[in-house]
Amino acid sequence: MIGAIQDVTEEALERSARELLSYVVDSSDDAIIITNTRDGTITSWNRGAERLYGYTPEEAIGRPISLVEPPDRAGEQEDILRRVFEGQSVDRFETPRVRKDGSRLIVSLTVSPVRDANDRIVSAAVIARDVTERSRYEQRLRHLADHDQLTGLYNRRRFEEELKHELARAGRYHSHGAVLSIDIDNFKSINDSAGHAAGDAVLTEVASVLERRFRSSDVLARLGGDEFAVLLRAVEVDEARAAAENLLTAIHNSNAVFGGRAIQLLAHGAGGALAPLSVNLSGESVVGDPKLLELIEFELHAAAVDPAKLIFEVTETAAIANMPEASAFAEGVKQLGASLALDDFGTGFGSFYYLKHLPVSYIKLDGEFVQNLPRSEIDAHMVTAIVGVAQGLGIKTIAEWVTDDETIRLLRRHGVDFAQGFHVGRPGPIVNSCRN
Numbered sequence: 499m500i501g502a503i504q505d506v507t508e509e510a511l512e513r514s515a516r517e518l519l520s521y522v523v524d525s526s527d528d529a530i531i532i533t534n535t536r537d538g539t540i541t542s543w544n545r546g547a548e549r550l551y552g553y554t555p556e557e558a559i560g561r562p563i564s565l566v567e568p569p570d571r572a573g574e575q576e577d578i579l580r581r582v583f584e585g586q587s588v589d590r591f592e593t594p595r596v597r598k599d600g601s602r603l604i605v606s607l608t609v610s611p612v613r614d615a616n617d618r619i620v621s622a623a624v625i626a627r628d629v630t631e632r633s634r635y636e637q638r639l640r641h642l643a644d645h646d647q648l649t650g651l652y653n654r655r656r657f658e659e660e661l662k663h664e665l666a667r668a669g670r671y672h673s674h675g676a677v678l679s680i681d682i683d684n685f686k687s688i689n690d691s692a693g694h695a696a697g698d699a700v701l702t703e704v705a706s707v708l709e710r711r712f713r714s715s716d717v718l719a720r721l722g723g724d725e726f727a728v729l730l731r732a733v734e735v736d737e738a739r740a741a742a743e744n745l746l747t748a749i750h751n752s753n754a755v756f757g758g759r760a761i762q763l764l765a766h767g768a769g770g771a772l773a774p775l776s777v778n779l780s781g782e783s784v785v786g787d788p789k790l791l792e793l794i795e796f797e798l799h800a801a802a803v804d805p806a807k808l809i810f811e812v813t814e815t816a817a818i819a820n821m822p823e824a825s826a827f828a829e830g831v832k833q834l835g836a837s838l839a840l841d842d843f844g845t846g847f848g849s850f851y852y853l854k855h856l857p858v859s860y861i862k863l864d865g866e867f868v869q870n871l872p873r874s875e876i877d878a879h880m881v882t883a884i885v886g887v888a889q890g891l892g893i894k895t896i897a898e899w900v901t902d903d904e905t906i907r908l909l910r911r912h913g914v915d916f917a918q919g920f921h922v923g924r925p926g927p928i929v930n931s932c933r934n
Contacts, residue, residue, distance in 0.1 A: 527546055527549075528546050528625050528626065528627050529544065529546045529547035529549075529550040529551065529605075529624075529625070529626040529627075530542070530544045530546060530547065530623065530624070530625050531543055531544075531547050531558075531563060531623075531624040531625075531626070532612070532621055532622070532623055532624075533563055533579065533621055533622050533624065534620060534621040537562060537576075537579075538562045538563035538564060538575055538576065538579050538622075539560065539561070539562055539563075540558050540559050540560065540561055540562070540563055540565070541559060541621065542559070543555040543558040543559050547626070550597075550603075550605070550626060550628055551565075551566050551595070551597050551598060552597045552598030552599055553565070553566075553598050557598075563575050563579075563624065564576070566595045566596055566597070567595065567596070568594055568595065568596045568602060570594075571593065571594060574593065578591070578607070578609055579609070579622055582609050582610065582611050582619075582622045583611065583619050583622065585611060585619065586611075587608075587609065587610045587611065588607060588608065588609040588610075589608050590606050590607070590608055591606070591607045591608075591609075592604060592605070592606050592607075592629060592633065593605065593607060595626070603628055603630045604628075604629050604630045604633040604634075605626040605627060605628060605629060605630075606626070606627045606629045607624065607625070607626050608624075608625045609622055609623070609624050609625075610622070610623050610625075611623075643655075643656075644656040646719070646720040648698055648701055648702060648720070649701055649702055649704075649705035649720050650705065651705050651708070651709075651718045651719050651720045651726070652717060652718065652719040652720075653719065653720065653721075654719065654721045654722055656719065657717060657719035657721065657727055657729070660717045660729060661677070661717075661729055664717075664729060664731060673732055674732065674733060674734055674735075675729065675730055675731050675732060675733060676729075676730045676733055676735070676737075676738035676741075677727060677728070677729055677730070678727065678728040678730065678738070678741065678742050678745065679725070679726075679727055680704075680708075680725070680726040680727065680728070680745070680749075681723075681724050681725045681726070682700065682701075682704065682724040684780075685697065685700070685723070685724035687780035687783060688700055688780075690780050701720070701724065703752050704726060704749060704752070705718070705720065705726070707745070707748050707749055707752060708726065708728065708745070710748075711741075711744065711745055711748055712728060712730070712741070715731050715732075716728055716729060716730050716731060717729035717731075728741075728745075760775050760777045760808065761794075761797045761798060761801050761803050761808065762797075762801060763775065764801070764803045764804075764807050764808065765801035765802065765803050774806070774807050774808065774809050774837065775807060775808060775809065776809040776810075776811050776839065777808070777809070777810050777811065778811045778841070779810050779811065779812050784812055784820065784823060784824055784827045790827075791827065791830040791831070791834070794831075794834065794836070795834055798834065798836075804835075805834050805835030805836040806835055806836070806837070808836040808837070809836065809837045809838070809839050809859070809860065810831055810836060810837070810838050810839070811838075811839045811840075811841045811862070812824065812827075812838065812839075812840065812841060813840075813841045813842050815842065821852070821855060824856060825855050825856055828856050828857050828858060829857060832857050837858075837859035837860065838856070838857070838858045838859060838860075839858060839859065839860035839861065839862055839896070840853075840856065840858045840860070840861045840862065841862045842862065842864045842898075843861040843862055843863055843864060843884065844863060844864045844866075844867055844880060844884060849884075850887055853887065853888075853891060853893070858893060859893065859894060860893065860894045860895070860896055861884070861888055861893055861894075861895055861896070862895075862896040862897075862898055862918070863881060863884055863895060863896065863897045863898060863914070864898065865898040865899030865919075867880045867881055867884075868881070868897045868898055868899045868900060868905065868909075868919075869899045869901060869905075871905050871908050871909070872902075872904045872905060872908060878908070878912075881897075881909075881912050881914070882912055885912050885913045885914055889913065894915045894916065895913075895914045895915050895916070896914070896915065896916040896917070896918055897909050897914045897916070897917050897918065897919075898918050898919065899918075899919050900917040900918060900919030900920075900921050900922055901919055901920065901921050902921055903921075905917075905921075906921070906922075
């Protein structure tokens with residue numbers, strides 16, 4: 499027998515290293531793709547690429563790498579490969595790509611030339627990492643830095659930047675522009691009477707009006723609170739004045755009466771479950787809108803609603819501050835057939851005196867007298883006095899801030915007609931309240 503022994507240790511080590519490298523490439527979370535021609539034909543497609551793009555190796559190998567290129571980026575991958583085969587590298591280039599199912603994602607690409615033993619570039623290695631969520635988060639942060647969160651308009655900081663740029667441009671080219679400053683009259687009363695959700699709705703509606711009325715080249719911003727601003731580019735004074743007048747007209751036509759956002763509820767069946775229905779009015783609404791009663795009367799007539807089901811609530815302090823107007827409003831409400839409730843009763847120095855001049859149907863005992871009623875002799879005497887006067891005048895009483903059964907028992911003993919508070923029932927959506 500003749501035998502030959504050959505040392506293949508080095509070859510075995512090289513083969514083992516290649517196999518290990520292949521395992522590493524195939525098990526990588528990143529997509530690793532090899533192309534061996536300038537036109538980008540795919541020759542290797544690891545499991546990371548399959549997970550990222552949705553194509554199996556059998557579906558991808560042999561096809562151009564533009565397979566995952568969105569139509570609006572056509573030619574981008576070809577340009578990258580051209581640069582790579584010229585000896586350049588592309589490092590962490592973020593760009594959109596498209597999956598097999600058509601969905602888009604953002605990837606970070608690193609593309610490097612692959613050289614043979616003679617230092618010739620024979621292929622390109624494309625490593626792609628999914629950075630969609632990070633990209634969206636960064637984009638969101640950039641948006642928040644420049645925009646008002648509620649309305650989506652530019653914020654004060656970004657508006658000031660745009661204004662500086664426009665001033666510089668106008669100075670350079672001797673062009674004209676204008677800034678419109680807008681705020682909402684009596685905005686605080688909207689928050690006070692209807693709540694901050696209603697105030698936010700007004701702000702977003704004003705923003706919507708601004709977006710509809712102005713050009714895309716103009717700059718719209720919410721500066722804070724109820725303040726808005728518009729930067730009009732390339733306009734003369736007459737054009738700016740006309741734009742301001744048109745804007746005022748448009749904003750006035752988004753006006754609404756909250757007593758109406760209540761009469762419609764009564765008209766559509768909610769009144770059967772909730773009647774009587776109370777509507778909070780601010781002092782500004784009572785004394786600042788001479789047409790309010792006229793509008794309420796019109797809405798009641800148009801909706802064919804029984805006015806007796808409607809109660810308007812005004813705080814005692816608001817009524818005291820504007821007694822003649824409040825008294826006239828109360829008389830008007832009474833003539834319509836609706837009712838008026840005096841909220842937070844007992845906080846003013848002359849509470850009993852003002853009942854003589856206000857034809858109210860209900861008074862709501864301020865919660866300060868109710869919440870400590872089981873433990874306070876003074877509060878008990880106050881409740882007794884208020885209820886006694888109210889009963890003598892034919893006025894119903896409502897206790898606020900009722901928190902337990904003991905308070906309810908004491909209120910019954912004192913002759914209070916109604917109770918209000920979390921212990922009796924928590925506020926909820928109008929639909930759920932009607933169903934219950």
